[in-house]
Amino acid sequence: MASKEEILSKLRQNVRSEKFAMPDLSNVRGIHFADKTAAFIKMSEAQGAKVEILPPDGHVDDIIRRTFPDAKSIVSNLSGITSATKNQDDTKSVYTLEDTDVTVCEGVLGVCENACVWVPQRTRQRAAYFICENLVILLDRACLVDNMHEAYRRLETENIDWGCFISGPSKTADIEQALVLGAQSARSVLVILI
């Protein structure tokens, strides 16, 4: 740890005597939407994701079976997902998740300004969220916020070990700026608003 002390003492020595104050971020308001659900759906679709609203008497499994009729491997560790063929927490090796058609997971927060959904770890194998062909995220409609300032304010109270804002399918424009959905991670994302 010699270099730690060396670097820190160099920082202490070189840091400017002129100090700048931290701006107050507690009241940054940011963009707001009159109809949060409509705004979230519109933005998600612009990002290439799909959104379905669960009808009052509907069931998530019905939507999953209807949307992915050919899916052989459906992975989830959520209770009550009867369509699931595998629980990722039962496996020690990511190899067994290689051919996952659909992963079903839970989001805890949706952001209207950019379609981000906060997906916390809540699993031993978070690879399940990325290695799948299609990702389904369940999200409570009451958990939509307007913008990232509000989102991070909510996250202050969460115990974050790992978490990811996911806003749609994996994409790239690395070949001549041509947009292609489905780069290294999920090729489609379906958010089911509950």
Added chain:
Amino acid sequence: MSAHAKKAVEFQRNAADAEGHDRAVYAVRAKRDAAARAIADDWENLRTLASDIKRHTITHLDVYAEKFAANAEKNGIHTHWARDAADFNAIVLEILRRHAVRKLVKSKSMLTEECGMNTFLAENGIEVVETDLGERIIQLMGLAPSHIVMPAIHIKRERVGRLFEEKLGSEKGNHDPTYLTRQARIHLRHAFLEADAGLTGANFAVADHGGVVVCTNEGNADMSASCPKLHIACVGLEKIVPDLASLGVFTRLLARSGTGQPTTVYTSHFFHPRPDGELHIVIVDNGRSEILANRTHWETLKCLRCGACMNTCPVYRRSGGYSYSGTIPGPIGINLGMLRDPHANAGNVSACTLCASCDNVCPAKVDLSTQIYRWRQDLATLGVADPMKRLMSSGMHFLFTHPALYVAAQRLSPLLNALPRPLVYNRLNAWGRGHELPRFPKKSFARLLNEGIV
């Protein structure tokens, strides 16, 4: 002619490719404008906040760096400190060796480019696979990235098609971007599953939480950090931000500025090691603590590495990333290059028209063009000024401080219009290379004024 100008001539030799590059990069700038306009009421306030947060963090970097590392350790993350590139490479190799790693998947990191890590690891028997599509294309071609966010922006689809035919066994003559992306997906899937470790950079390091945030569109950083059990994240000291509220500001600016998206697809927060996994964070100085002490240029440390300054730069767009020396091209690269090694990188400082467009798009309000201007003032002191330009400057100084001579020269100037081209544009007139003289009017403005005409 500066080193940059010479290479720019090379780049311009293929006019169609050069024009394509200009158009592709400017399209990203236009997308950035639309994204900023979509939240126009917030935009300038966000830029001011971003600049203020960075100024605060940088002027308290000793405190925040220590806090970040202490919190990371508390979370069960192994932290390492690297003074320079050699230190950094050695630390990473040591971690890899301890875990008997043979194959490493890697998501894009300009810090590892800066430190020449891939070459070093390869020399030490580690197979390194870049997993960002653009970065993988560049790696398979044996090239360096020409842009910090779009590393293969200068490469045509046909070349990628031929490359994949040869290296990945894809169909002959198929250069459809969707097909090629699919081929890369299959190829990289194997790499993620076979690799013994994943290495990522970091966009932000959150002091309050002792963890890092990584933003990608492809999901390759998450695959790299979720498939193998060992994850190494590398973070330059300037990436440290105080808290989650700061991320609220930066995540709103980063993708909008860089690619014109409202957000990157994935914004991943690594605050603890994953179950059954190990997380190492290497905190790298490599000259950053020196920049801190630089009275004129310390605000370069505010940079978020979004790439907006290169997308808007008229010189970058028309000369391409390879015309610049050093790791990073464009306006920010000119400045970082001079801070790293002014003698090696002085050839870049003329690659600026001082139009200040970069200053206006920078999400952290780095005064890029002013800083480039200041570097130019220092060239003579640094002993790297172009002797021809110095000669021309002292000539101009003499002319402009001798009014009688100036007036006489002005009266004679229309004669230049009539001279045959070779007499005006020749080896003696270095300025005339790449510049066209205006037509000199018969009467100067001063004369028109004196004669009561204007």
